[in-house]
Amino acid sequence: MKFKKVLKIASIVCLALVVVVTSIIGTACGGSTDTDKTVKVGFSICYTGVAAEKGRPMGDAKLDCIKYINEELGGVNGYEIEVIWRDNQYDASKAATIINELMDADTLMFTTNSSAMMTASAEIANRQAFPGFAVFSTPALTNPPQHIYAQMPDYGDDWAAFANYFLENIWAGTGKPKMALHLLNNSTGAGAKAAAEALADDLGIEIVSIEEHDATTISEIDSITRIMAQEPDILYISSTPQPTSIIIQNAVEKGLYPGVTIGCGHASFTSVLVELAGADAEGVYGVFPTVNWDDSAPAMAKMTEYCQEYHPEHYGNMDYITSWAEGLIVAEILRLALENAGIDNLTPQIVEEQGFKKLDNFDVGGLHGPVSYTPGDNRLAKSVRVFQVQDGEIVPITGWVEAPKIPYQFD
Amino acid sequence: MDLPSGIRNYTYDRDMAIFRTKTHWSMLLILFVILGTLPLYLDNHWLSVANLIGITIIAATGLNILIGYCGQLSIGHAGFIAVGAYTSAVLTNRLELPFLVGLISAGLLSGFIGVVFGIPSVRVKGFYLAISTIAAQIIIIWIINHWESVTGGFNGIVVPPAKIAGITFVSQGSQFYLIIGIAILVIFFAKNLARTRVGRAFIAIRDNDLAAEVMGINLFRYKLLAFFIGCFLAGIAGSLLAHWIGFMNTENFRLTESILYVGIIIIGGLGSTIGPILGVVFIRLLEKGISFLAPTLESTFDLPAGFTTGIGPMVFGIVIILFLILEPRGLAHRWQLFKASYRLWPFSY
Secondary structure: OHHHHHHHHHHHHHHHHHHHHHHHHHHHHHHHHHOOOEEEEEEEEOOOOOOHHHHHHHHHHHHHHHHHHHHHOOOEOOEEEEEEEEEOOOOHHHHHHHHHHHHHOOOOOEEEOOHHHHHHHHHHHHHOOOOEEEOOOOHHHHOOOOOEEEOOOOHHHHHHHHHHHHHHHHOOOOOOOEEEEEEEOOHHHHHHHHHHHHHHHHHOOEEEEEEEEOOOOOOOHHHHHHHHHOOOOEEEEEOOHHHHHHHHHHHHHHOOOOOOEEEEOOOOOOHHHHHHHHHHHOOOEEEEOEOOOOOOOOOHHHHHHHHHHHOHHHOOOHHHHHHHHHHHHHHHHHHHHHHHHOHHHOOHHHHHHHOHHHOOOEOOOOOEOOEOOEOOEOEOEOEEEEEEEEOOEEEEOOOOEEOOOOOOOOO | OOOOOOOOOOOHHHHHOOOOOHHHHHHHHHHHHHHHHHHHHOOHHHHHHHHHHHHHHHHHHHHHHHHHHOOOOOOOHHHHHHHHHHHHHHHHHOOOOOHHHHHHHHHHHHHHHHHHHHHHHHOOOOHHHHHHHHHHHHHHHHHHHHOHHHHOHHHOEEOOOEEEOOEEEOOHHHHHHHHHHHHHHHHHHHHHHOOOHHHHHHHHHHHOHHHHHHOOOOHHHHHHHHHHHHHHHHHHHHHHHHHHHOEEOHHHOOHHHHHHHHHHHHHHOOOOOHHHHHHHHHHHHHHHHHHHHHHHHHHHHOOOOOOOOOHHHHHHHHHHHHHHHHOOOHHHHHHHHHHHHHHHOOOOO
């Protein structure tokens, strides 16, 4: 009883402290939001939840990048970028309330890391003509094009780029190569599947097996066994790092790999995959839309400096690169809108017309392909590179490969 | 029902009434006035939170009827909400049927599927039943993901805004009236259900199903009825969720959502009408508070980006654990104690 009483008092005190601290901080922060020398943007970040392995480096990178822009470059055209960010916990209903919050907070645009969280926000944003872009996206988000954009080529483009690379550089057999797909059971997997269904016949690839897995899978021995029965030449995985590492390890365990060629979409192909899969990942191919760490690119030095100073744990993680580039693109969109419309006229709709749609070969410090708006195609960057794991490192083996728009038919 | 000192009922009708004193009626009126004017002083963000709370209350009330009143443990509630959401989405998008048809059909189909998955409850209970309802969640989500021609599969399906008699519910304010209106009806229904023969049969089954059967209660019928009602309300909540978000894919209906619903009704207080309401409001506002706290702390104390994100799950977990230790009967019990003390005020001793 005594323990319960102490616990009760302690919990009441803690809760009271949380309430008091929150309100004091909230009051203290109130003034800064009203300054007229800022332009507001909203970030819906999956910092926690099942996709935190990607959300954390990406969230840290974009906030670091905005810090760099504000502190070292003096903001955008003299206006500081004010960020309102919220952790959506990779939860769709939370993402839906967050998008409303960002619109209410007079932000001019928003971004999400993942296609899943963008799908939860997209319809509400589209109805209000509130523009935003997803770093990682699925074809369904931008087809048909509305007010949601994709920073980079989508999961379908990955599949197409890898399929082309395989046919031109690896395939030495006769007839159609046989491909097995191992897909995450969400939009990450669905994007690759949609592209395979649209293009496989034309490219001359036979899809012999389609397996699905969960983000929290701990064994894919069964699905690998079924795939082996189809004797594929290629195993293509569109997923996130953790399940991809399980699939690769199981493929090695069952003797499927080495033997087949394994290719991965960009959602999984980061240093985290190499860490998780270890030596089993050696020789695995992957498509990624950015350069690698330590590559020669104008933005690399500053990004590396910030990463090593504030988040050294993310050094080597390519997700950090994608979202540093995201921060640069946000700044460029705002710069264009400010120049074309002026600070007094900025609304989300003006930012879309005078910012998003004016993007023309913007160089993201060489971190990924140039960023342009093309009418009818809401993908901002349209090129990818093929990488391979060599001696435990992710090494680029091609230059930029254009990802042409795939003619999808979504409802 | 307890009454304030000095007040007595002189008729059976009055004794049975939910609202019996002028204070009750006044408070109800004040509540309606507050709810009715809420869109005037809340912005879209807080209205969207209120809408999410309303939808969650409807679903949690259904689960409370199933678990709290009838004692049938279900950990597949998100699956039944998904059935409702997709039924409404498919009927209003693909077949272009009116929203009300979608709404009612969502409830009915969800209820019917709930009955199908509730059949094992006649033979198994407790953890065994919980496992069978988890199976329901997995099967339902699998079917939705793979019935691509109808549901859109993993790519999802766009859901048009709700429309009744020419009024389109697009803004958060208009959706608030729709959602809260239905939530009030559901709460009223649940309150009355508990006082009917059916409700008392549910409680008898929960407390001792063997004794209930000996007393003549048909276990098969009442258990399945509980599944139907619980899942019917889940379907209604799913339909509203679909039209509120405007886009559905199965990311909205993970197993963790089902577990969250069980947590909500435990924190709120099982087997009471007010319990799910308090539980939902507590959990949803806690989530909002936590999501606000992390970025605020970082900007105030100039912490490195992402430094405070871990406090969210931590605070959430600690609060739930403390709650279960200190008030296992839930917020509803606290509310009862508060009312009892107020009832005797100023002579409580």
